[in-house]
Amino acid sequence: MxxxxxxxxxxxxxxxxxxxxxxxxxxxxxxxxxxxxxxxxxxxxxxxxxxxxxxxxxxxxxxxxxxxxxxxxxxxxRISVRQVNDGRFIRSAIECATARRAAENVTPEDLAALELLLNQQKLAAQNQNAMEFLALDDQFHQKIAEIAGCPMAWETIENIKAAMDRVRFLTLREVSPPAGLIIQHYRIFDALASGNPDEAEAAIRSHLLLLRNTIVPVDQQNPDWFEHEE
Incomplete structure (x- = not known):
């Protein structure tokens, strides 16, 4: 090769x-x-x-x-389904906590930075640049951890999400188009802007559940890419 x-x-x-x-x-x-x-x-x-x-x-x-x-x-x-599910579970627990704190700490400057990332995501989606979109997706979530005052939360997520990233790339290409993800990001943004920790947590949780719901069709379309541990 x-x-x-x-x-x-x-x-x-x-x-x-x-x-x-x-x-x-x-x-x-x-x-x-x-x-x-x-x-x-x-x-x-x-x-x-x-x-x-x-x-x-x-x-x-x-x-x-x-x-x-x-x-x-x-x-x-091959992509470990167990590793993906474990990573999603851990990531959800961490990000739900950071979203709650971010909703309490967010400033107008923070919201402006998040909105800029959202606009850049829309442009990447329009240009059909999957990897740029995913990089901006990461920056959006990383920024929320920074707003929460806990950058180490994102560092922890970075260390466990390699298998998830492979699925994210396949879902973006085949199952879950960027437009729907951008809508979910705006729901997170609106929840943070309202300063409501419960809404922020619910928006993040719903967003991360998408990976669990899309792994099955991606697995079915790419059976040689996945492994299922007993």
Whole structure:
């Protein structure tokens, strides 16, 4: 499988850049499940030594995206339905709490920042740029955590949502178009603007339930991409 050589920056740790590039390619379905990643070939592709690639593979394994098989290579895992559901449950618990606090703390400046993100999301949707839309989606949720005064909440979510991100990409492409997600984001925005913690929590909870409702049709359309643990 031939992939373009990414451009790495001198200002950032190499292992982190390799990890982010590979994570993005797995989430975007550029690198499919079942593919064996060679440490040597990946190092040659990025133009780096094997050590940062090895470190990137370990982090990808911790995220549940790959399985390191000694002497055989690193296997890109199928999407774990259990991992997706566990991640959604944890994320919902965290974000419901941050939404409540954000509704109590939100300022006009915060609302302006959220509205700007919503406008950018609409533009990304119009341009059919799925990955930009998902990046802005993350920024919207991250901003709510910042408004709540708990940026670590988003850091925790970032560490558990790799499997969810793969499903999000597939649902955005096949099941759940951006227009509906934008409407849900505006409901969250309106709840925060009203300063009502109960409404903010309900809006976030409803929004995150969408992933549970869409995983079944995506699984049915892409059976080779998913694994169902007993």
């Amino acid at each position: 031939s992939l373009p050589r990414p451009v790495l920056l001198n200002s950032q740790p190499v292992n982190q850049q390799v990890y982010r590039h590979l994570r993005k390619e797995i989430v975007e379905c550029v690198i499919p499940p079942g593919l064996l990643l060679s440490e040597k070939e990946t190092a040659n592709r990025f133009g780096v030594s094997r050590q940062p690639v090895r470190e990137a593979f370990i982090k990808l394994a911790e995220s549940g995206l790959v399985e390191i098989r000694p002497q055989r290579g690193t296997l890109v895992r």
